[in-house]
Amino acid sequence: MRTSIATVCLSGTLEEKMLACAKAGFDGIEIFEQDLMVSPMSPEEVRALAARLGLTLDLFQPFRDFEGVDPELLQANLHRAEAKFKLMARLGMDLMLLCSNVGTATVNDDELFVAQIRQLADLAAGYGVRIAYEALAWGKYVDTYQHSWDIVRRVDRQNVGICLDSFHILSRGDDPEAIAQIPGEKIFFVQLADAPVLSMDILSWSRHYRVFPGQGGFKLDQFLGAIARSGYAGIISLEIFNDVFRQSNVERTAVDGLRSLNLLQSQTAQLLAAQGTGSGLDLQALPGGQQPRGFDFTEIRTEDPEPVARLLAQLGFEFRGQHRRKPVQLFSAGGARIIINAQRSRGVTAAVSGFGVQVPDPGVAGERALRLLARPVPRQHLRNEADLPGFNAPDNTEVFFAPAGRGSGWEAEFGVQEAGAPEHFPELIECIDHLNLAQPWQSFDESVLFYTSVLNLQALPGTEVPSPMGLVRSQVLATGDCAVRLALNIVPHGLEEAIDRNHEYPEHIAVRTSDIIALARNAVARGMEFLHIPANYYEDLAARFDLDAQLLDTLQELNLLYDRDEHGQFLHFYTETIGNMFFEVVERRDGYDGYGAPNAPIRLAAQFERNRWNRH
Amino acid sequence: MRTSIATVCLSGTLEEKMLACAKAGFDGIEIFEQDLMVSPMSPEEVRALAARLGLTLDLFQPFRDFEGVDPELLQANLHRAEAKFKLMARLGMDLMLLCSNVGTATVNDDELFVAQIRQLADLAAGYGVRIAYEALAWGKYVDTYQHSWDIVRRVDRQNVGICLDSFHILSRGDDPEAIAQIPGEKIFFVQLADAPVLSMDILSWSRHYRVFPGQGGFKLDQFLGAIARSGYAGIISLEIFNDVFRQSNVERTAVDGLRSLNLLQSQTAQLLAAQGTGSGLDLQALPGGQQPRGFDFTEIRTEDPEPVARLLAQLGFEFRGQHRRKPVQLFSAGGARIIINAQRSRGVTAAVSGFGVQVPDPGVAGERALRLLARPVPRQHLRNEADLPGFNAPDNTEVFFAPAGRGSGWEAEFGVQEAGAPEHFPELIECIDHLNLAQPWQSFDESVLFYTSVLNLQALPGTEVPSPMGLVRSQVLATGDCAVRLALNIVPHGLEEAIDRNHEYPEHIAVRTSDIIALARNAVARGMEFLHIPANYYEDLAARFDLDAQLLDTLQELNLLYDRDEHGQFLHFYTETIGNMFFEVVERRDGYDGYGAPNAPIRLAAQFERNRWNRH
Incomplete structure (x- = not known):
């Protein structure tokens, strides 16, 4: 499938945008007129640069407010159009986007639209230009693709077709199915955008909140499927x-965009295959997505392993060995394996730096990740050491694929016997329940797409958690069976003025236990101090839930938090924070399926108080 | 008028919030329950701290999802309520907010609501608690104040009244007039919120976009007037x-909030006086707002005055004198006076640091500013030196009031003859047209309220300008006659990853000329280099406007930008940037009233390119 992207999606200068698109691997770009107008590059330079970079210049856009006007304005509009046709000739471009009139149209008359667009078409023909007519969702008179197609059909000129934009169609709730009935050769261009499901006016929604396919709520595989069935064989842009994209790193945003198209074409190919339909789009399928079976390990990077090692020991983890070559230690408890890595960790107090997931075939998973433009982690391995495919997520977490089942053999590098894989001490810890990863605000949508596509996770509905520093936006991604769960949190970026605030937003590793009360008592006996939960919280618990008085006392004594859903109960606690990370221990009773969201504000406030205390 | 504020408005811990509210000058606070729950302070400590700070604890809120439920849930709800009544007793509080049920109500039956609220009332009475019932705009069955009032009337208990929240009423487009008919003593509490006019679902609008009175689009003076006419004599919260407030500096936000109430009560007092109506609210009027007649001066702070002085000379400004005591220089041209201040400017390359406006009575303007909680500028003056009242705006700009007309006499300190006030050289510059001030994203609403209330400016509709760094939100504030105009721009905060970006967003001073072409030619002759405008821009001008070829050549030759509105034409150019500021020169032909907004993207991109060039 030939891919393109409008320059308006990206930050920076036109030159920077073009370089980033080429580097990411797009086939072409749409020139958003204003990007050209503000550029010091002449049209000839843009054309030459595109040629050098191997980018086609696919669409000149937008040409606005043309049809449905009085004769005087029509002449001015034709004058304006002719200037742009000349400009396009200098750019070597032949396709112009004509948006349905939103401002200057005064007559609601399809015949008039047809007649005036014919005049434009005839003028364009002299310059070898083709016109792609698009119905904007907020067009004054023409606002559906059915209407724009009807007009294009009646214009009946070889150089006039339609442009279909998923946002303008799906934001209105229109059914894209009828697109399949439009002759593919009369579809001159296709633009894709996804969007979160928001209830707001369409214009604001469109101008500020569009996202790349797979980052929103539109069913774009169905949309692209309908396009494919029309026989369209052109560019998908x-x-x-x-x-956010407008102010984010241009190269990353370009990669994020192409990743979304690579995923979507694979999903659409699957959909069409299931329907037994062919396609002229040459949709490339990705290697099959594998559902991770569980966490293989989690890695903490730190200059000084001791404080983390002490916490792990207090929680009941056992030291399993030191890596034979590197300053890397392995701890485990039940199925939970945690690596403390002091390599290249100068100045890092402690941070969740990566994790591995178990999949049936790590090689295929790695191949799929590459096709999704994931950035491989540069790791050094000796010939006889395990070499797990690893990639940097947008939040810089390192993500590895390990073989499910018998183990990847990497434990042997720590002196752990292959055969004894998970040794069964009488441990209370079962496994890693979830990881909570902090996201810079710029990379949230990018991270969601990365983890859902590369790790094959599903995004659950997001929440917002109040904290003393602001609202924390939170999003859980999980496998269908919840064997792997990630919670992504966006850090509020406020309080920059209050320079004594601790800006770090710690990440955490949550381990699951079968008996949190016993585990907590053991940890206390080993000297662990938990995050202190205010007494007011327990009074509120007593008001909200009909809890046994003894349980309530135990909860308060051990600083445990409590929640309940329609399935069961949830008990959890938090350790102190070391550097930029801490641990959570959770017990899920009777299939409780959440994360104690009502308790998140308590945790955030307690950590904030604790920081404040430490500063004074 | 007694003022209060809900703790949920503010960032930080409960203790920090209380300290900030007391420092700002609020009479009391509403305790938002979650703020208490996450606090390590016991209810007794909160009560004692409030007493020490002189804050009353006005409302315990919210109590949710009570009425319209089945008998079993009713018992649980009464249990929950009783726990909160006991908590309120420890806090020494007697008023609880009951929100209309949004979740658990299953029966739409006013009789049932009345009966169940009576049960709550009788339980509350035993604890000396009063209940303020509020209709949430998204209440399941009760969502208007008329409905909640009807229920309260039928409950007919002395300890049950209504709570009125402007957001829940005005967001629905409801008419607040009928409030005046409710007996004032049955209104137990009043909450105010403003909001920008947005078209989105009310719940999201309410949860994220509320602002302080005067920062949005609601007519809150009419709302408060209706409250006053009911005979209500209680707290306005x-x-x-x-x-944004949730992640901004807590002390500043508290001041911003109280400023909004001080302004609103004055506006409401005026409204009621005009209607010949009294009020039990004891509304305090501010000293009369004066419309500024024009800019008195603009001040630039810089370590090295020479580059700025050179620019001013190239533009046609004359050096008028050096301050007799301080390293401060005065330049003027026509009515435009610019001060270059090298005092305490170590490390500052050049920045727009302040301005003065002329008002009929600076003393009264200063008094009004103090009542609006403006922070006075600490300035040193000798006895015989001019002492203009001056205040720090939220963006740290220093704002001064100078007497209109004959001049404040401060020019004499520069050796300028009092009598010769504006000497008339054959100058092309007329006056300062407007100032463009950069705003940190956290203080935008605060700045708008500050400038509109303290300087008595009107806010015009905002715009958004695309730039290579992201969208720049822009808002013009002006006097009715446009003698004083400020353009506030929010700086995009993106691109933090691209560390080689120049993050500074320069501010500028725009001076008005009667003949920009002559002025530009003079400036070029004196060696000035303008911001270079791309050739592509002039080609687009030719396509859009029917411009004389010679004018078009002149525009391009001189790097002039062009715009047109329904009144007339606008020509302008920009100088190079020095430090964090530059100059703009504008010519308004035939009453053009805008700011060349279509050209703003050109300017931003050209400056971005220029920075990029300088870096390479």
Whole structure:
């Protein structure tokens, strides 16, 4: 499938945008007129640069407010159009986007639209230009693709077709199915955008909140499927107006965009295959996505392993060995394996730096990740050491694929006997329950797409958690069976003025236990101090839940938090924070399926108080 | 008027919030339950701290999802309520907010609501607690104040009244007039919130976008007027859920909130006086707002005055004198006076640091500013030196009031003859047209309220300008006659990853000329280099406007930008940037009233390119 992207999606200068698109691997770009207008590059330079970079210049856009106007304005509009046709000739471009009139149209008359667009078409023909007519969702008179197609059909010129933009169609709730009935050769261009499901006016939604396919709520595989069934064999482009993308790193955003198209074409190919339908789009399928079976390990990077090792020991983890070559230690408890890595960790107090997941075939998973433009982790391995495919997530977490089942053999590098894989001490810890990863605000959508596509996780509905530093946006990603769960949190970026605040937003590793009360008592006996939970919390628990008085006392004594859902109960506690990380221990009773969300504000406030205390 | 604020409006811990509210000058606070629950302070400590700070604890809130439930849930709800009544007793509080049920109500039956609220009332009476019932705009069955009032009337208990929240009423477009008919003593509490006019679902609008009175689009003077006419004589409180306030400096936000109430009560007092109506609210009027007649001066702070002085000379400014005591220089041209201040400017390359406006009575303007909690500028003056009242705006700009007309006499300190006030050289510059001030994203709403209330400016509709760094939000504030105009721009905060970006967002001083072409030619002759405008821009001008070829050549030759509105034409250019500031020169032909907004992207991109060039 030939891919393109509108320059308006990206930050920076036109030159920077073009370089980033080429580097990411797009086939072409749409020139958003204003990006050219503000550029010091002449049209000839843009054309030459595109040629050098191997980018086609696919669509000149937008040409606005043309049809449905009075004769005087029509002449001015034709004058304006002719200037742009000349400009396109200098750029070597032949396709212009004509948006349905939103401002200057005064007559609601399809015949008039047809007649005036014919005049434009005839003028364009003299310059070898083709016109792609698009119905904007907020067009004054023409606002559906059915209407724009009807007009294009009646214009009946070889150089006039339609442009279909998923946002303008799906934001209105229109059914894209009828697209399949449009002759593919009369579809001149296709633009894709996804968007979160928001209830707001369509114009604001479109101008600020569009996202790349797979980052929102639209069913774009069905949309692209309908396009494919029309016989369309042209370019699939991205046109995303997004406030964050406009101010994010241009190269990363370009990669994020192409990743979304690579995923979508694979999903659409699957859909069409299931329907037994062919496609002229040459959709590339990705290697099959594998559902991770569980966490293989979690890695903590730290300059000084001792404080983390002490916490792990207090929680009941056993030291299993030191890596034979590197300053890397392995701890485990039940199925939970935690690596403390002091390599290249100068100045890092402690941070969750990576994790591995178990999949049936790590090689295929790694191949799929590469096709999704994941950035491989540069790791050094000797010939006889395990070499797990690893990739940097947008939040810089390192993600590895390990073989499910018998183990990847890497434990042997720590002197652990292969055969004894999970040795069964009388441990209370079962496994890693979930990881909570902090996200810079710029990379949230990118991270969600990365983890859902590369790790094959599903995004659950997001929440917002109040904290003394602001609202924390939180999003859980999980496998269908919840064997792997990630909670992504966006850090609020406020309080910059209050320079004595601790800006770090710690990440955490949650381990699951079968008996949190016993585990907590053991940990206390080993000297662990938990995050202190205010007495007010327990009074509120007593008001909200009909809890046994003894349980309530135990909860308060051990600083345990409590929640309940329709399935069962949830008990959890937090350790102190070391550097930029801490541990959570959770017990899920009777299939409780959440994360104690009502308790998250308690945790955030307690950590905030604790920081404040430490500072004074 | 007694003022209060809900703790949920503010960032930080409960203790920090209380300290900030007391320092700002609020009479009391609403305890948002979660703020208490996450606090390590016991209820007794909170009560004692409030007493020490002189804050009353006005409302315990919210109590949710009580009425309209089945008998079993009713018992659980009464149990929950009783726990909170006991908690309130420890806090020494007697008023609880009951929100209309949004979740658990299953029966839509007013009789049932009345009966169940009576049970709550009777339980509350035993604890000396009063209940303020509020209709949430998204209540399941009760969502208007008329409905909640009807229920309260039928409950007919002395300890049950209503709570009125402007957001829940005005967001629905409800008319607040009928409030005046409710007996004042049955209104138990009043919460105010403003909000920008947005088209989105009310719940999201309410939870994220509320702002302080005067920062949004609601007519709150009419709302408060209706409250006053009911005979209500209680507390007026702020309840603002705002994503930015939640992560901004708590002390500043508290001051911002109280400023909004001080302004609103004055506006409401005026409204009631005009209607010849009294009020039990004891509304305090502010000293009369004066419309500034024009800019008195603009001040630039810089370590090295020479580059700025050179620019001013190239533009046609004359050096008028050096301050007799301080390293401060005065330049003027026509009515435009610019001060270059090298005092305490170590490390500052050049920045727009302040400005003065002329008002009929600076003393009264200063008094009004103090009542609006503006922070006075600490300035040193000798006895015989001019002492203009001056205040720090939220963006740290220093704002001074100078007497209109004959001049404040401060020019004499520069050796300028009092009598010769504006000497008339054959100058092309007329006056300062506007100032463009960069705003940190956290203080935008605060700045708008500050400038509109303290300087008596009106806010015009905002715009958003695309730039290579992201969208720049822009808002013009002006006097009715446009003698004083400020453009506030929010700086995008992106691109933090791209560390080689120049993050500074320069501010500028725009001076108005009667002949920009002559002025530009003079400036070029004196060696000035303008911000270079790309050739592509002039080609687009030719396509959009029917411009004389010679004018177009002149525009391009001189790097002038062009715009047109329904009144007339606008020509302008920009100088190079020095430090964090630059100059703009504008010519307004035939009453053009804008700011060349279509050209703002050109300027931002050209400056971005220029920075990029300088870096390489």
